[in-house]
Amino acid sequence: MTNREQTCTHCDELAAENERLRQTAHVLLAANQRLLDAIAVWTYPTIPNN
Structure with a gap:
């Protein structure tokens, strides 16, 4: 195998x-987004309205 072939393989x-x-x-990004969505839904009722 030539050096060029090795480079191409690499x-x-x-x-x-x-x-x-x-x-x-x-x-991972998709799973992270689902997790953030779940947290947002879970914490939403506890956020006081200003």
């Missing part, structure tokens, strides 16, 4: 890892 591996991380971040 880049492909990094691209695949980046895509996995991007998808993981998307899932």
Whole structure:
């Protein structure tokens, strides 16, 4: 395997890892938003009206 081929393989591996991380971040952000929504609903009645 040439140096160029090794570099390309490494880049492909990094691209695949980046895509996995991007998808993981998307899932975590969605879960975080659901959690924030739940907290907002849960705490809403206790917030006094000004």
